[in-house]
Amino acid sequence: MSLTLDTYRLLGRSGLRVSPLALGAATFGNEWGWGAERDEARKLFDLYVERGGNFIDTAVTYTDGSSERLLGEFTRDNRESLVLATKYTTLRRPGDPNSGGSHRKNLFASVETSLRQLNTDYIDLLYLHVWDFTTPVEEILRGMDDLVRQGKVLYVAISNAPAWQASRMQAIADLRGWSPLVALQIEYSLIQRAGERELIPMAREMGLGVVPYSPMGGGVLTGKYSRDDVTGTSTGSEESTRKSFNHALGWVTERSLAVADVVKEIAAEMGRTSAQVALAWTLRNPGVTAPIIGARTPAQLEDNLGALEVDFSASQLARLDEAGAIDLGYPHGYLAGDSARSQTQGDLTIEARA
Template identity: 60%
Template sequence: MQLDDYLTLGRSGLRVSPISLGTMTFGSDWGWGADAGESRRMFDAYLERGGNFVDTANFYTNGSSERLLGQFLADRRESVVLATKYTLNMQPGNPNAGGNHRRNMVRSVEASLKRLGTDYIDLLYLHIWDGLTPFDEVMRAFDDLVRAGKVLYAGISDTPAWQVARMQTLAELRGWAPLVALQIEYSLIERTVERELLPMARELGLGVMAWSPLGSGVLTGKYSRADLDHAKGLDPRVTGTRKDVAVGNGALSERALAIADVVAQIAKEQDRSSAQIALAWLLHRRGSTVMPIIGARTFAQFEDNLGALEIELDAQALRRLDAASAIALGFPHDFMALPMTQGVLHGGTSTRRGE
């Protein structure tokens, strides 16, 4: 697989690379990102190797990520599928500067267009569900922006499956612009999305983008049990160090380190890096196409991450990784999979879904 082995995004006809370039690390405003020079180097190399899918958000590095991308895109805008997000509050103290509502969506898009130096956004994500805005308000606002040509496709991130499902159903019933992409946290240390979100995405035609595919760096092997003490008394935030972020979002745990140990063993056996093995596992997921978003801080990390495209994990390696990171799917999934349940359901016949 290469970056120019393009895939269509969900049920749309939009062609995107199998790995997206994440730019949450573009800009040093939060204390741990890449400066403009290093960010430009990664951006240029990604495009030179055939990559075309770039992911950002208005909130990333206080807007610096979008501003830097605006500079980098300059004469190459038409060759890039540009995704950004709205929702997070860019004006502390102003309640309407955050949330999923129409006002924030429209104003955020206008601000993003200025920072990015473009007149359209290829893919706009709702960043995280706010639990307050009516779902029909969101979908109608998306449709208006698509009809106006300021946004070409709509996507959603970090939202319960049942909420996404009714939003997509409403769009289909009313002929509004549908959701084409789902962005979720997905990695060997976070597999609970396999319960509802991934099956939903397959049924509703959503392309799946995986953020934090390296578990905030834990799966690279950079942390040890000694780092678990770092969590004591820490105030969760996005600023500080990468370790602070890993602790704040719950990625640095005993379970995660145990999974990272298995990743490291397989990496050693294959003479590869742990990061490459963890990313390759996502690229090998059965039943759904998952596109990892890589967000490197240095060019060396970026190059190493792309090495995952060259890896072919055998069945034994996949079984070891699956076993180390396994989760219980819970009810009703585990109940439906029981031999007794399947027996009474199909009456002893062998039946499978036709594609």
């Protein structure tokens, strides 16, 4: 079934309406060695919004602040109609220990920085960006709730954190009447499915909308990588800089390229691009609210938006699932097996809650 950017979805257990694909603004600015200059970034923004898109993702340190500053310029005339999501915790000033982390001092300073850079009075959605293993969860939650009460943040969320910590935080927020988490941002794609073990099931149970980043595996699933790129030795151009970055993140492997081969085969069968197939697979996961697309050119964004029209056959979905399948590990593999089922249900037929 075809979707459009204005086929809005509710974000977690909130009433906030967001598009089924979010526009990632980490490509706004080229301070990291790749990305879109101002005029090109403006074209990306305009194209997304003109199609009905309203969900835009950034962070306080993306492209050294250029991402937020450009969005502050682009959203000057339609700020209220957009859902701007940003993040805090990443180090803003090298050498300053309190300019990074999840603690209250950095939380408030980061939000004030984002408000200035975004040229706005409020942030729609604020993520804790990266778990720091040092800040008490009560400090994080109380700080987030204070910002919501001040009107500087409307909704709060979490990214790159252990599932047990996110679920613990949600329970504490519920018990203390603090602002609940409404979204979970994770890396999730056909080549990175670890989120299926704990994170995605936790999110569905605790009322968090899942917002995957890198749904195309850093570009590996688009088919532009070869076995020669496994060494990660190319340097020089913007494209090779991005490839080296992806190699360092562990995305370019024999396994990921094998999954990309299956994506390419199915794309050829459907008359689609590999990018559309990879993105559509993530988009149609019932646990996912809105994957983030990080295009660098209008042509790439146009191609990505075509994923909304992809409709798989059952056999094609099965082949994709098999290609990227992971071992769920203990206890998930055991609990999903016949032995555990027979011990808890015997011969009875019991329908699980949807």
